[in-house]
Amino acid sequence: MSSKGERTRQKVLKTARELFYLNGYNNTSIDDILKTSKIKKGNLYFHFRGKEALGYAVLDSYLTEEAELMNRMFSGSGSPMERIYRLFDSSRKHLSGQGCRGGCPIGNFALEMSDLHNGFRKKINAVFDAWCDHLEKLLRKAKQADELPPSIDTKAMACLMVAVWEGGVMLVKTRKDPRVMGDCIKSLKGIVQAYRV
C-alpha cells in the first residue's frame, strides 16, 4: 500500500539511478532527471534534499540489492568455482544484451567519485567489501573441494575476482565487445584448472 508520494519518490530514484549509471553522476543534471521522469522540480526537491541526497539514495539501493544478488549466487547448483564463473558469465550476457553500454554501476561511481566525495566513496567501498566477503566464502568452499591449491589466500583471491570482474566490464564497455569478458573468464579458468592436472 504505497502512498502517492512514495511512488513519485521511487520514480525519481529509479530515473536518477538509470541516468547516473549511463551518463555518470556529475554529467547528469537535475533537469535531465526532471525531463525523463516527467516530475517537476519543486516535487523532486520535496522528496530529496538535493542532488547529493539522490546520490546517497542510489548508492543505498545498490547496497540493498547486493544481498539478494549474492544469495542467488549461493543458491545455484554446481561446484563453487562453477558458480563464480557463472556469475561472471551472467553479467557478460547482461552487458551484451544492452549493447555493452553502462558497464558496472558501482565501478562507474567508484572511478568517478572516489576521489571527489568521501561519503560516496565509503558507500561504494561497502558494496565492494560485501562482494569480497561473499566471494571469499565461496572460494573457501572451492579450496575444500580441491578446486584451488591449498596454498591460495582466499581473501586475496576474492579481491582478484572483483578486480577481474570490474576490469573485464571496463574492457567490454570500451571495446563494445562482450567476448573480452569471455576471454577473461576462459583465461582465469585455464590457469586455475591447470593446477588440477
Add this chain to the structure above:
Amino acid sequence: MSSKGERTRQKVLKTARELFYLNGYNNTSIDDILKTSKIKKGNLYFHFRGKEALGYAVLDSYLTEEAELMNRMFSGSGSPMERIYRLFDSSRKHLSGQGCRGGCPIGNFALEMSDLHNGFRKKINAVFDAWCDHLEKLLRKAKQADELPPSIDTKAMACLMVAVWEGGVMLVKTRKDPRVMGDCIKSLKGIVQAYRV
C-alpha cells in the same frame, strides 16, 4: 628550440591532463584549467579549438607515452612473468606514493567517456589494444619458458592481465589501500605457480 607559443601549449596540455586525471573530464571546467595553469582564456582558445580538442590531445599524449612504457617492460631483467608482476607492482608503488588518488588515467577516461563520446572511446581503445599486444608477446615468451601451461590462450590472458590491472587500480582507489593491488598480484602469482608443482 621551443617557441613561446609552444611552451604555453604544453603548459595547457599538462594542466588539462592532470585535472582530467584527478577530477574527470566532465568535471573539470575550462576555468579550472585556466586558473591552475595561469593562462588566460583567449590564449587557451588560440592554441586549442575547444575542450573536446583538449581531450583528444590528452588522449594522444597517453598513446604516445604508451610505447616507451612498454619498451621499459621489455628491457627489464628477469623471466617474462616476473617482468609482468614487476609492472603491476611498480604501478602499485606509484599509486601508493600519491595517496591512492587518481588511479589509472586511461581507465578513468574509459569508464567516464566510452558511452558518451565515440571518438574518445576509439582513442582509449587504441591504448588498451597496445597494452594487450605487448602483454601477449610477453605471455608467449612465458609459455615458451614453461611459466604457463601450454594450453593457455595468450591473447585471452593478455585481456585478463589488463582487466586485473584496471580492476586492481579501481579497488586501490576506492579503498585507499595499496595492499589490495598486492593481493591481486599475489593471488594471480599463486594460481599461476601452482601449475608448476
Add this chain to the structure above:
DNA sequence: AGGAATAGACTAACCGGTCGGTTATTCGGT
C-alpha cells in the same frame, strides 16, 4: 611593419537550488 601570441570583457545556455503558491489527500469533530 606584421604576424604570432596574449589578454579579458562578453554572451547565451545551463547548473543546482529556493520559494511562494496551488492542489490533492487525510483526518478529527459533529
Add this chain to the structure above:
DNA sequence: ACCGAATAACCGACCGGTTAGTCTATTCCT
C-alpha cells in the same frame, strides 16, 4: 455521512553562479 482544517504533494518562476565558447583589443617578437 459530511465538513473544514491540517498536511502532504506538487508546480514553475526565479536566483546567483558557472559553463563553454566568441570577439576585439593589445602586446610581444622578429
